[in-house]
Amino acid sequence: MPAPSTPTPSEARLASDLLAVVLRVFEYGPCAVWICDADETVVHATAASARLLGLAPDAALGRRPEDVLEGPSGNLTRWGLLRQRADQDGQASVDMLLGTGDDQALWCRLTLERLPVDSDQPGAPRLSALVLQDITDTRIQQALQAPVLDAIVHERPLHELMTLVCRQVETLAPDVVATVLRIDEDQCIDPLAGPSFPPEVAASYKGVPIGPSVGSCGTAAWRGSPVLVTDIASDPLWVQYRHTVLPLGFKACWSSPIKNHAQRVLATFAFYFRQARGPSDLHRRLVSTCLDLCTLAFEREHTRAHIHALAYYDGLTGLPNRRELQRLADEAVQSALREQQPLALLFIDLDDFKLINDSQGHGVGDSVLRLVAQRLERSVRQDDLVGRLAGDEFVVVLPGCDAYAARDMAERIAARLIDPLSVPNPPGAALTLHAGASIGLAMLPEDGEDVETLLRHADLAMYQAKALGRGQLAFFHRTLDERNRERMRLEIDLRRAIGAGELTLVYQPIVRANPQGILGLHSVEALTRWHHPQLGPIEPSRFIALAESSGLIGALSRWAVDSACAQMAAWRRADVAVPQVAVNLSARDFQDPGLVDWVSATLSRHGLPGESLTLELTESALLDRRNDNPPELEALRALGVRLALDDFGTGYSSLSHLHRLPIQRIKLDKSFVHDLEGDGNAQVLTTTVLRIGESLALEVVAEGVETEFQSRFLIERGCTLLQGYLHGRPMQAQALAGWIRDVLG
Structure with missing residues (x-):
């Protein structure tokens, strides 16, 4: 192999010229080129170093x-x-x-x-x-977008x-900690994400209203525009919140x-810095990308929720549509079957709706449907x-309702729907x-053990109800036959019992008390009891509900007042x-135009002053009246008859209504008293009612007092009229006389 020849002077000049041309090309290119010697020391740097890295041409030499390029420790x-x-x-x-x-900072590929070194050239x-x-x-x-x-496409939460x-x-920017705070419908902060931000600090921001001085994010x-705080320790926007982040080492925040698309603020995206500084160009580029991605994700979430609503909820009323209703009803039915609990399904069809639509137009018809939906939702319980x-x-669908409770709810709904509707008419x-x-009503499991069967049977019962006239209700035939026969027998027996001496009154004392004990008898409450000759004792809630629905409540109330x-x-x-x-009276008693006359006649017949009689009415009785002060x-x-509002706190009385009565x-109500021990909310509510x-x-009587704690709690808060098993159970008239003698002396 021939020995390599030594370059001639002209060849050396050509090589030097070519190298100069190559380096000059790199001077104007997008990449910076550094030539390093054997010690890894920079001996030449192209001018692109200034454009790319912000360095003077000779800053890297030697x-x-x-040692020139800063960056993370890694x-x-x-x-x-x-x-x-x-x-x-x-x-x-x-x-x-x-x-x-x-x-500044940037990501570079180095x-x-x-x-190559010519080994033959020493x-x-x-x-x-x-x-x-x-x-x-x-x-x-690659790392962010x-x-x-991909996660958005796959519909991640x-x-x-x-x-x-x-x-x-x-x-991409290890010097920042990123957070996302959602802004809820009440314009309050709701932390959504911040994997590197302490969760306990984020939780402390939940529910804070946004405002002009609520840190970087709330402001x-x-x-509606970015807020940069380069020194949290001194900036007035952070006065109330700097104590939450300064101990964490955060000194600046850009939100x-x-x-x-409508320019409504949905959330905030923020960078927290551990130095008192503003954002670099890299930070700005990242935030711009993140805002686009976040906006897309929020819009996609809104679109998905809107699509879900269209697919599963009725666009006119906002109620679950047929598909969602059947799914939710099936869940309720399966749960009731597992727990062996009753369930009722009501099929409701508006009377004469076609006439409204035809005579007033579909716009008015739609308004009627919306108002009906609102009344239905207000009529039922939370879990219905x-x-x-x-x-x-x-x-x-009424989970946990037997036929009696279902009938009561159906009657309540029917009463609400028959009330006049005020429909906007432009x-x-x-x-x-x-x-x-x-x-129409169908019961689980008597009338079916699946939603489809219950719906079909309730639909049939609804047509039975329509045959009876407007505003009627009916159980599916098998349940109607069985329950109606039992109900009719009991109704006949109750009608007989009112006049045959089967009903009796027992009396429960209402005492005056102080911390030392009972001071005296304030009054007694008369409670009706029914001992059926064949069935034995009948629960008051059962026969009183029967009296209400059968029209016997008036006769029962008159008997109770007269007997008392x-x-x-x-x-x-x-x-x-x-x-x-x-004596308790029902809402229907107060609809009796002869109420005052027969109460007056009863008092006169027994030679009693009006002050000796108290009539108790419920809040629901007041709700059924159209006049604020009947x-x-x-x-x-x-x-002279005294009037008492029974079960106070369970209805809807307002103070403005109450003071006019x-x-x-x-x-x-005894539900308040029952929960006094160990329930702070019940204690606060009870104190408020007092x-x-x-x-x-007004005199305040506490019902259902059964323990010394309840009694002491009520007395200490000024409630000295107590009724309950602790101080006296309901008893016969003769036993009450003995109780007065033995207990009160």
Whole structure:
């Protein structure tokens, strides 16, 4: 092999000229090129270094690259790996986050190539070329955009999406901690994501209203524009909240609002910095990308929720549509079967709705349907289900309701629906319409053990109800036959019992008490009991409900008032000191135009003053009246009869309504008293009711007092009228006389 020839002077000049041309080309290219010697020291840097890295052309000369380019601590390890691989393979590349001379940062791909050395030329220098290429956009696309968009496409939950955004952006900018705070409908903060932010601190922001001085995020949401705070310790926007982040080492915060297409602020996206500083160009590029991704995710979430609503909820009323109704009803049915609990299904069809639609137009018809849906939702319990099948057909599912409770609920719904509807009518004044309903009932498991069967049977029962006339209800035939026969027999027996002496009254004392014990008898409450000759004792709730639904309640109430007054007269003759007797009346009694007359006649017949009788009415009885101050109440008060509001706190009485009523007493419902031990909420509610009674100068009686704790709690808060097993059970009239003698002396 011939020995290599020594380059001629002209060849050497040509090689030098070619190298100069190559380096000049790199001067104007997007990449910076550094030539390093055998000691890895930079001996030449192209002018692109200034454009790319913000460094003066000679800033790197005589220095190793890692001493010039700042970055995370992990970069030193990457430099070592880069050189090791270049030594092995002649060329190697690595991606690094590099700091620049003007406090900026960018992601670069560093390619190190060991240039060949002519081994036959002694003393020839060992050189390397280091090429620096800006790959920030590529990294953002690969590490942030691609995974987040993929998660959006796969419809990951919003919380998971926002957490992914925060995690990925923190890998691209390790000097920040990212958070996303949702702004709820009440314009309050609701932390959504922040995987590197302490959860207990984020939780402390929940429910905080946005405003002009609520840190960076709350203020950005309030302004609708980005808020940069470069020094949390001194900025007035953080006065109330800096104590939450300064101990964590956060010194600056930059927050930007996330908006929908209508420019409504949905959330905020924030960077927290551990130095008092503003954002770099890299930070700005990342936030711009994150805001786009977050907006897309929120809009997608809204679209998905809207699609779900369209698919599963009725667009007119907002109730579950047929598909969702059947799914939810099936869940309720399966749960009832597992737990062996009753369940009722009501099929509701509006009466004469076609006539309303035809005569008033579909717009008015739609308004009627919306109002009916609202009334149905207000009529049922929290765990009940209301849905719209189609047209004017609605379904109500009542878990835990037996036939009696279902009938009561159906009657309540029917009563609510028959009330006049005020329907907006743009061309003129509002229309007043009536939209009663026919209701069919089917029971689980008697009438079916699946939704389809129950619906079919309730539909058939609804047609049975329509055959009876407007506003009627009917059970499916088998249940109707069985229950009706039993109910009719019991109704006949009750009608006989009222006049045959099978009903009796027992009396429960209402005592005055103080911390030392009972001071005396305030009054007694008369309670009706029925001992059936064949069936034995009948629960009061059962036969009173039967009296209400069968129209016997008036006769039952008159019997109770007359019997109680007769007993009061007997006690007076026997010098038994019973100051007053209280009798419960139903809502239907107060609809009786002869109420005042027969009460007056009863008092006169037994020679009693009106002050010896107290009539108790429920809040629901007041709700059924159309007048804020029914005249019959004033007339009863004029007789001297005292009026008490029973079960106070379980209805809907307002203070403005209460103070206008001619009542002298309210009775705190026993559900409040029962929960006093160990339930702070019950204690607060009870105290509040007592204060209401005190402020309105009303007597307050606590019902259901069974323990010393309950008694002591009530007495200490000024309630000295107590009724319950602790101080006296319901007893026969003769036993009461003995109780007064033995207990009160």
